[in-house]
Amino acid sequence: MLVDILFRNADVIDGTGAPRRNADVAVRDDRIVAVGDLGAWRGGVEQDCTGLVLAPGFIDPHVHHDEVVLTDPDMACMTSQGVTSIINGNCGFSIAPLTAAPPFPAPLDIILSAEVPRFARFAEYRARLDAQPPAVNTACLIGHGTLRINTMAELGRPADATETAAMRAALDAALAEGGIGLSTGPFYPPARAAPTEELIAMAEVAQAHGKLYVTHMRDEGDRVRESLDETFLIGRKAGCGVHVSHHKCAGLANHGLSEITLAMIDAARARQDVGLDTTPWIASSTMLNSGRHRQATRVLVADSVPYPELAGRDLADIAAEWGLDIDSALERLLPATGIFFVMDEGDVRRILTYPHTMVCSDGIARGKHPHPRVWGTFPRVLGHYVREVGLFSLEEAVHRMTGLPAERFGLTARGRLAPGHYADLVLFDAASIAEGATYDAPITPARGIRGTWVNGRAVWRDAAPTGARPGRTLDQNTGTIAP
Numbered sequence: 001m002l003v004d005i006l007f008r009n010a011d012v013i014d015g016t017g018a019p020r021r022n023a024d025v026a027v028r029d030d031r032i033v034a035v036g037d038l039g040a041w042r043g044g045v046e047q048d049c050t051g052l053v054l055a056p057g058f059i060d061p062h063v064h065h066d067e068v069v070l071t072d073p074d075m076a077c078m079t080s081q082g083v084t085s086i087i088n089g090n091c092g093f094s095i096a097p098l099t100a101a102p103p104f105p106a107p108l109d110i111i112l113s114a115e116v117p118r119f120a121r122f123a124e125y126r127a128r129l130d131a132q133p134p135a136v137n138t139a140c141l142i143g144h145g146t147l148r149i150n151t152m153a154e155l156g157r158p159a160d161a162t163e164t165a166a167m168r169a170a171l172d173a174a175l176a177e178g179g180i181g182l183s184t185g186p187f188y189p190p191a192r193a194a195p196t197e198e199l200i201a202m203a204e205v206a207q208a209h210g211k212l213y214v215t216h217m218r219d220e221g222d223r224v225r226e227s228l229d230e231t232f233l234i235g236r237k238a239g240c241g242v243h244v245s246h247h248k249c250a251g252l253a254n255h256g257l258s259e260i261t262l263a264m265i266d267a268a269r270a271r272q273d274v275g276l277d278t279t280p281w282i283a284s285s286t287m288l289n290s291g292r293h294r295q296a297t298r299v300l301v302a303d304s305v306p307y308p309e310l311a312g313r314d315l316a317d318i319a320a321e322w323g324l325d326i327d328s329a330l331e332r333l334l335p336a337t338g339i340f341f342v343m344d345e346g347d348v349r350r351i352l353t354y355p356h357t358m359v360c361s362d363g364i365a366r367g368k369h370p371h372p373r374v375w376g377t378f379p380r381v382l383g384h385y386v387r388e389v390g391l392f393s394l395e396e397a398v399h400r401m402t403g404l405p406a407e408r409f410g411l412t413a414r415g416r417l418a419p420g421h422y423a424d425l426v427l428f429d430a431a432s433i434a435e436g437a438t439y440d441a442p443i444t445p446a447r448g449i450r451g452t453w454v455n456g457r458a459v460w461r462d463a464a465p466t467g468a469r470p471g472r473t474l475d476q477n478t479g480t481i482a483p
């Protein structure tokens, strides 16, 4: 039997959480066609995998690469860590549908630059991705914040009945055109004035499409418990599944609170559909003027439009040099993104260890000094938290990066290494895998990733992008398992 690629003698981890087993894996076109002892088979390309793990490509359920997939389609920040599918449009802010004119309010201005075309309908964005695909598969949530910016002249109040109807109609159309779910970000100024009822009205539309309500909650600090209750209520009232993005307990006063928040999630799961993801870092990252600096023990400037040369510097040092207080220095740096040391290592580990937590990077790739999670998240979990700390098994970690998010977001025939599934694959050395990115040198590829394949084509090999861009746009339940 002749196939396109034959992976020989791999330690196969299949994404279900099952123990690894030694096997050969055959790929023809975009699919895995056989797994087992394939000694008599031949491949157009034969890859010796002795001593290496072959796993389904990782799925990052939470990124902000809506524009990056257009402007930097090699997506090396993702493929270099073994990521083969990403979900954009998070925290209430999606690139489409966008009918409002710039300048955009933060944080939309940190995921969109002025040069990229606007997509008034989600279908236009999708058509552009289909015509000029990136290296990775992409799915996109539809952001309530973006819909508010399109619809409301004044964002500091609840939407009225007419505006709510217009936003519901726009969401309905975008979900019909392939948006994978609804995202909200009542934490952020453009949606902060949206009451729970407005969010329920939006979630009802997601429910009608059988899609999820995904949220950057109103508060992840002092009122994180109230925010969880609000999220659960929205899910129950609208009858849809809810997904808590980048779960954290921010601020010194809230360190240790994850014991309570995870118990709340557990209790809620007994009566409704609740999921969550998290990043494996104690520092968060978002717009600099988010208020997060008041909860942080340290703040780094990740990117500043007027002062790009200050990226990577400590906000307190900049303020001292300018002879300004912190808030005045921060104002002068805008528009800007920051890195905020707000979390407790114990909470990070407890949330990661919770059985239903998936891993996400929450990556914002903009600028020369992003958070190291943009390039380092998945290898950090597999290296630091699995191999060095022993939080859970390698098989469990891979499951949280593959089978679990694929099932959660309805990515049929992805997230599992099995015949009939798409050949999204990563080959890595479990003994050496580690993030290369640090807070000082964040744009650094991971160590130990030998290759990444998307839809049967190599996208990362020999520590560099191959230039292939086989990524597809993914909708919920549109893939099929080949016979």
Ligand SMILES: [Zn+2]
Residues within 6 Å of the ligand: 090, 091, 216, 245, 246
């Ligand atoms: Zn967020």
